[in-house]
Amino acid sequence: MADRGEREADVWLSDEQLAQLTRADEIEDLHLPIPTQMISNGEYMPVAQTDEQKRVEARIKELADVASKKLGVSRRKFLAGTGGMAASFLAMNEVFGRFFNVEAAEMFEPEAHAKNGPPADLFVLDDQMHMQRSREPGPLFFLAFAQGPTAKGSGFSANPLNPTGSAPDEFGNPWAVLNPELVGKPITTDELHLVNFIKEVFFDSQVTVALLSNNTLGVFTPQGQPPRAPQNFTESQIASGLTAAQTAAVRDFVNKLAGSQRMLAHGQLYPGVANLPYIEQQIADNKPDSWKGYTVSTSAKVDFDPHSPMRMWRLDDEAVAYPTYELITKHREQLRNHPGFWNICIHKGFSAAPFDDAEHGNPTDIPKASRDWPHFNFIIYHACYGGPFAPGQVTPFAWAGPMLGNVRAGVLRNGVPDIPWLTQFGQLCGNLRNVYAEIGSTFATTAITFPTVCAHNLGQLLKYFGENKIVFGSDCVYYGSPQWQIEALWRFEIPDQIREQFGYPELTKAAKRKILGLNSARLYKLPGAAEASAHGVYRPVPADYADHIPAALKTLLEFPGFASDEFSRRRSVYVAAGGDPSNERYGWVRTRV
Numbered sequence: 001m002a003d004r005g006e007r008e009a010d011v012w013l014s015d016e017q018l019a020q021l022t023r024a025d026e027i028e029d030l031h032l033p034i035p036t037q038m039i040s041n042g043e044y045m046p047v048a049q050t051d052e053q054k055r056v057e058a059r060i061k062e063l064a065d066v067a068s069k070k071l072g073v074s075r076r077k078f079l080a081g082t083g084g085m086a087a088s089f090l091a092m093n094e095v096f097g098r099f100f101n102v103e104a105a106e107m108f109e110p111e112a113h114a115k116n117g118p119p120a121d122l123f124v125l126d127d128q129m130h131m132q133r134s135r136e137p138g139p140l141f142f143l144a145f146a147q148g149p150t151a152k153g154s155g156f157s158a159n160p161l162n163p164t165g166s167a168p169d170e171f172g173n174p175w176a177v178l179n180p181e182l183v184g185k186p187i188t189t190d191e192l193h194l195v196n197f198i199k200e201v202f203f204d205s206q207v208t209v210a211l212l213s214n215n216t217l218g219v220f221t222p223q224g225q226p227p228r229a230p231q232n233f234t235e236s237q238i239a240s241g242l243t244a245a246q247t248a249a250v251r252d253f254v255n256k257l258a259g260s261q262r263m264l265a266h267g268q269l270y271p272g273v274a275n276l277p278y279i280e281q282q283i284a285d286n287k288p289d290s291w292k293g294y295t296v297s298t299s300a301k302v303d304f305d306p307h308s309p310m311r312m313w314r315l316d317d318e319a320v321a322y323p324t325y326e327l328i329t330k331h332r333e334q335l336r337n338h339p340g341f342w343n344i345c346i347h348k349g350f351s352a353a354p355f356d357d358a359e360h361g362n363p364t365d366i367p368k369a370s371r372d373w374p375h376f377n378f379i380i381y382h383a384c385y386g387g388p389f390a391p392g393q394v395t396p397f398a399w400a401g402p403m404l405g406n407v408r409a410g411v412l413r414n415g416v417p418d419i420p421w422l423t424q425f426g427q428l429c430g431n432l433r434n435v436y437a438e439i440g441s442t443f444a445t446t447a448i449t450f451p452t453v454c455a456h457n458l459g460q461l462l463k464y465f466g467e468n469k470i471v472f473g474s475d476c477v478y479y480g481s482p483q484w485q486i487e488a489l490w491r492f493e494i495p496d497q498i499r500e501q502f503g504y505p506e507l508t509k510a511a512k513r514k515i516l517g518l519n520s521a522r523l524y525k526l527p528g529a530a531e532a533s534a535h536g537v538y539r540p541v542p543a544d545y546a547d548h549i550p551a552a553l554k555t556l557l558e559f560p561g562f563a564s565d566e567f568s569r570r571r572s573v574y575v576a577a578g579g580d581p582s583n584e585r586y587g588w589v590r591t592r593v
Contacts, residue, residue: 017045022591024584032060033079034088034484037589038449047449048590052095059091060084067107080583082106082113085487092448099451100491118206118490122513125520126482127211127264127345128381128440128473131197131250132241133557194250194557195546197477202254202262202541205483208517209526209538211264211473212250213292213345214242216299229298229309233270233278236299236310244268248286249556257548260539264524266345269293271313271324274301279324283331289524290343290379291328296361297347315346315378316368325373339525342376349382349421350441361386363425370432377523379471380429383437383461386420407456416463416502417456430464436523437461439515440473447488455494459504467511471520480584489516 024039036057037049049057060079064087068078078084086106093100105112114120201207219227220235230236237243242250244267251265267288270278282288293299300313300320313320325344334341349361363384370378407417414427422442429435439461446454461470472489474482494507505511527537542548 020590021046022589024589032057032088033085033583034092034488035448035479036060038445039479039589040445046445046590050449053449056088056091056095059094060088063087063091063107071108082110082117083108085117085484086113088484089488089491092451096451097495099447099455099493099495100488101493102491116491118486122206122486122490123517123521124205124207124472124486125209125211125517125524125526126201126207126474126476127379127438127471127520128213128475129197129201129210129482130213130241130475130478132193133243133246194549194553197250198254198541198545200477200481203543204481206486207482209262209264209521209524211266211289211520212242212247213266214244214247214268215240215292215297215347216268216270216294217297229311231307231309232301233268233275233299233310236270237268244282244286244288246557248288249553251289253549253553254541254545257545258539258541260537261526262538262541264289264340266290266292269324269344269346270299270301270310271317271321272301272310273323274304276323276327279327283328283334287334287338288341289338290340290345292345292347292381294347295365314365316365316372321369322372325369325376329373329375340377340523343379343523344373344376345379345381345438347381348425349385361421363421363428366425366429366435367432370429370435374434377434377436379436379438379523380425381438381440381473382442383439383457383470384421384425385442385457386422407452416460419453419456419460422457423460426460426464430466430469435465436469436471436519437465438471438473440475443472443489444475444479444485447485447492452498454492455498456502456504458492458507459494459498459502462505462507462511463503467505467508467514468519470515471523472516484583486516 021040036053038046040046061075064075064078064084067083067087068075071078071083079087083106086102086104089100089102090104090107093102101116103112103116106116201210216233216236217240219239220230221227221239230239247265247267251263254263255261265286265288267279267282267286267290269291271293295313295315298310298312301308301310302320315321328342328344331341348363348366361384363380366378366380370376406412406419411418413423416423418424425437439457442457443454446457474485476482476485479485490509490512492507494504498504499506
């Protein structure tokens, strides 16, 4: 069972589910460039490592051993470079079929990697990034999804969402390891904090601008009492990774240090008339660049009774959501310095709720809201992807049914495989001018576990939304540095047979540039988006950034208050790392059935 002190941060998974997970950074024995086991960011239950992923893992090791000896370097050094990334994609193509554009020469020749890998001038705006406040371990599910059945001390013995083994994944395995590089590694949550966040985002990846997100989740646990829904936003924030103030403070620190706009910050969308003062406070104090909300969370305060619980809500609820929209609209002056102020980013999908409940991921509440508020951009995070949950099921994992099963069995929705929620979202909202699809976690989890599903996801989003209305998010640093996702998306190709059969557009390099950054740059009206990452208007974060963290920011990030200075300690870890990519993941992996 999970420790109750940590469980207060959890809202998605039960103690029983957490008992089958291990934090990804706890069980590492090999630093692989790309995860070979599904990692959960905590919003859904991961599947265990499949047999095919085990073969990918073994093949990466084989290729790394041969190539490192030929190059005269250690295996770890090889895996940390471009050759290791190429070996990973080669192994995936051997096992899954050709989904990634890669050549064997890339393992040995940087010039070959430069031809097929992400170009140096690629503009990347990662619009879904996460870190934890200092000393906060974060929801256990975030740090367990990335490991697997070999997690130490996890107490897991079966796939929690497929306990009987009756719903195998695409490759027939009921349980597989997502990230074997974490096997055997002791748990540490420092990787989710500010110093390492900056390193993995701005030093170990090609991210040009990072949008730091937060959440309005929360299972509040009063002292000595069982968990319950929060009664106000203050109780909710106690269980959240970052408060709105912390999110804005990190943005301001990084931008001041870099001397350019390298970070954006979400405000927290708590709807309901009783929450309006807090929305007003955020506008005055934090100046959000955009807003992040969860219709699936208990975050709406619909009355002024201090003891009534907050509840879930709908985007088109005129009594609950619309007063909040009106307040945000009233502050149009914010658009002058924060052009994305009217971007409303909403979590949809990856929910343990009843499958067809619009309050829990289903997109039926989007059309009316988008038409009633045409000046807003509704950016739907995860593209409504139904994730691991099957119809009518809260915990059993049934990928083979609603996901890949629909592909194989020919279960169609208007001519294309019915990928729960995502297909419905595309057909219902793709033609709405101000609705966008975001692919955080949706891409990461399927590209390495269910590449066929990934191809249909991207194909359908291109078919219904078009390449101008899809945006990239990584959900990192829960998945480690976002660079592997940038590489994977740049190389990913929808097989011709799938495109021709279902009328999907080609995922061209021009489309990838738009998805990886240019579309979001337009939504946030960022200058110089065509210029390369740390060049032009985007200046680099100085290497000694940890020494510049002010005491006030350290204190703020210690919420709700601790005496220790986490950042001073993390500075020594960073220096000891020598600036090398760690290739670590910090989410959750399944390790027991």
